Amino acid sequence: MEKWDVVVVGGGPGGSYAAKTAAEAGLKTVFFERGRKPGDKNSSGCGLGQRWWKDYPELMEELQKLPSVRKVEMVVINLIDEHDRLRYRCGTTGSDLCANRWPHGMDGISIYRKDLDPFLADLAVKAGAELRTSTLVNDVIMENGQVRGVKTEKGESILAEVVIAADGAMSTMAKKSGMRDRWGGGCTLVPQLDFGCNADKMDDIIGNAEWCWFGPLYGTYQVNFRDGFHIGAGQWLRSDWDEKPLEMMKKVVKIPGFQAMCRAVEAKPREYQAHMLPWLKKPPKTYTGGMMLVGDAAGFPCPLEAEGIWHAITSGKIAAETAAWAISRGDASEKALAEYERRWKASDLGKEHEFGPEFVDLWNSSIFDPKLMARQIQLLLEFSMLHPFSIVFDWGDAHMDCFNQHLEHILDLAPEFSEFGKTYVAPLARGIWPKNVKRILLKVKPKIPALRRLSDENFFKVVARLSKGLAPYLDPSIRQDAPVPRDVFERGVRK
């Protein structure tokens, strides 16, 4: 029987990067892809954000040269009300103060996966991994409860010291090894419609920007490529669905503002797809004896916006490094591979998931609640009128009167959102760094006669005693530039 150090299932971003890392570590590595070539069966995430420049700068240098790329230097948000009217459009490039984190400005890229996936797979092959395409892996080989290898549809049995499952949202490996059955409500279905366009007109009209169309009836992103774009709208797969995916897409393409944009860039429908995308409060267990899950198979996409390619390659890298470590110690048991979870939790990937439950709850109870969303649009529109550029265009009355009327509307609307704010927004306050809370408190200190003479240190002690809400931030033992640890925050709330 064939035997490898590492068998990787899946030739998407996670699988290719795991295979590359394993091969570079000197491990005998093979990776399997069911498509005729990597990218044929892609799961269609195409936007790479600014953090790629920080973590994978060499990749970004090369990727931005590929043919389908359009840069993302701006995000444009179109708010559509329940009558399909465009009510608000805003765009931002971020300020120059962000330059320390975004050395290249706000420049992500959008790239079709027929460009990205083969590029990444090629890196793995160049590093020495073997790629087998048009091959479906359909089972695991188990021995004493530990994964020892995989079986392909062609009847081959292939042994491995370690299996890395990078087989996407509907992971066969996770199922066959008994790690999980279904996601149980944590997975979204994303119907997606692609359009071919006139590339020059896209440059002129859309520019280097990502767009979205939000409103009570839809939450739709628009990813723009060199000569086309696609729109998609995800929804959690639960029993409360009231609409078929195609009906939702049909509604979006009827928005007059969307149709106007389509005419301007000569957009023609080109491809329809439907994809699964895990969007979880918390990834379930990511390892078992002899096997680690990476990328979508592990449920890693970001709990706030479900970006997942960075997560796939980052977890692929950590899994392959852990495989090298385990193989060198001659132990790939479940106990040994717990090291994988320790490593990803300690990395930026772990940080990304720290607010998973809060983010998912926030989405579930806002954008998927049409009534609340309609009211939120009203609130946003009122706020938008206080904006210095908007208030000068409110010519309804003397400008100070206009200002006060908008302020009154906000005060009228606010109580409706207080329950929502308490339940879904307040828990996110845990994420404010203690050092920023302290900066705000120090601004207030001189205005409190009884306290203003205290040293800063004693001032914080008094505030912590007076306010149970602020006490967690002032706990001297916690890190200043990280969210307040969950247990410290909750202890504060309960006190």
Add this chain to the structure above:
Amino acid sequence: MSLDNIDFFELVKRVDTDKMGDFIKYDREKCNGCGLCALVCSFGLWAVKQNKAKLAVRYQELCLECGACAEICEPGAIDFSYPAGGTGVIIEYG
């Protein structure tokens, strides 16, 4: 193709549909007739009659390989794997 009348079926590319194999298996015993598979399938490949679901006979020619029907089926009546390697849907613009 006008935007008000998009033919979604025309917008999917596939290769070797005759070699895809039987990759969706349905267990009538487990089905409770809830109809969710029919709701989430883009192309209406599931229909529920007399409290039991039924999958289109030549589903291979229309299926998007998304897996949503299996994922939403609470009693686990749908077993979804993938079609044979190298066959089925090709995503060119994903």
